[in-house]
Amino acid sequence: MLTPNVVSHTTVRRSNLATAPNPRTSARCSSCAMRHLCMPQGLATDDMPKLEALICSARSVRRGEALYRAGDPFDNLYAVRSGSLKTVMAHRDGREQVTGLRLAGDPLGLDGISTDTHSCTSIALEDSSVCIVPYAALKHMCRESGTMQDRLHRLMSEQLIRESSQMMVLGSLSADERVAAFLLDVSDRNGQRGYSHAEFNLRMTREDMGSYLGMTLETVSRTLSRFQKRGLIDAQGKLIRIIDLEGLRHL
Known part of the structure; x- marks a missing residue:
């Protein structure tokens, strides 16, 4: 999926992460800057406290740390609160493939629903934090709230669409595209x-x-250099500035 928390804007306000490993803090949806991305639309006023009670805590994930690994038991869904993570799957021969990028407001962990174990590994690309959503409690709330159930179905559908789009990118586009x-x-x-x-x-x-x-x-590096020479972007290390947005769209 061409998605997610791949990026952290230079002016992003980041949460103050505690120094202890995997610190957990309370998470309040009503005060989260990303609530417009992950909160269900039309949620009844009296359902907000239930949702905040359901999302029991937020967890810090240090750069390079795994939030969960392939084969781990599936218990929770997650929502990226700040930072960015990647998802990785391993081939039978041990090679790894990056399969997803998650930004603030994106869900994580949907891969574990079908078999009760995670099929991929999720690793923080920078110091990040995630909201923890116990799946059993979420299912119970979905039975009581049609709005919550609809939101969960939409999240699953959006992930299917993004994965289909990524297959098209890999299967039919040139390196520049x-x-x-x-x-x-x-x-x-x-x-x-x-x-x-x-x-x-x-x-x-x-x-x-x-x-x-x-x-x-090598192909990625050459392509970015070519884009820079053509005046489409300016790349200084990890900082990317898009100069010609329309030019990129018409490649």
């Missing part, structure tokens, strides 16, 4: 979160980008 589609997706998602469409920090390594886009590290 793949990188352009990736940058445009990050730009669009950044805008949805109230940040700049044109300037952002990519927290993924070039190698991760290549894995996600089905390209080699």
Whole structure:
């Protein structure tokens, strides 16, 4: 999926993370800056306290730390509160493939619903935090609230659509088109979160980008350099500035 928390804008206000490993704090949806992305629309006023009681806590995930690993028992869904994470699946021969990128407001953990175990690993690309949603309690609330049930179904549908879009990117686009589609997706998602469409920090390594886009590290680097020479972008390390948005769209 061309998604997610891949990016952290240079002006993003980040939560103060505690120094203890995996600290947990209370999480309040009503005060979260990303609630417009993950909260169900039309939620009844008296359902808000129930939802905040359901989301028992927020957890910090340090850069490089796994939120969960493939094969771990599935108990919770998560919503990215700040930062960014990637999802990774392992091939039978041990090679790893980056399969998803999660930004603030994006869900995590839906892969575990079908078998009660996670099929992929989720790793923080930077110091991040996630809201913890116990799945058993969420199912109970969905039975009581049609709005919550509809939101869960929409999240599942959105993930299917994003995965289908990613298959199209890998299967039918050239290297230039793949990188352009990736940058445009990050730009669009950044805008949805109230940040700049044109300037952002990519927290993924070039190698991760290549894995996600089905390209080699060298091809990713050459493509970004070519875009810079053509005046489409300005890339200074992880900082990306899109100069010609329409030019990227017409590649």
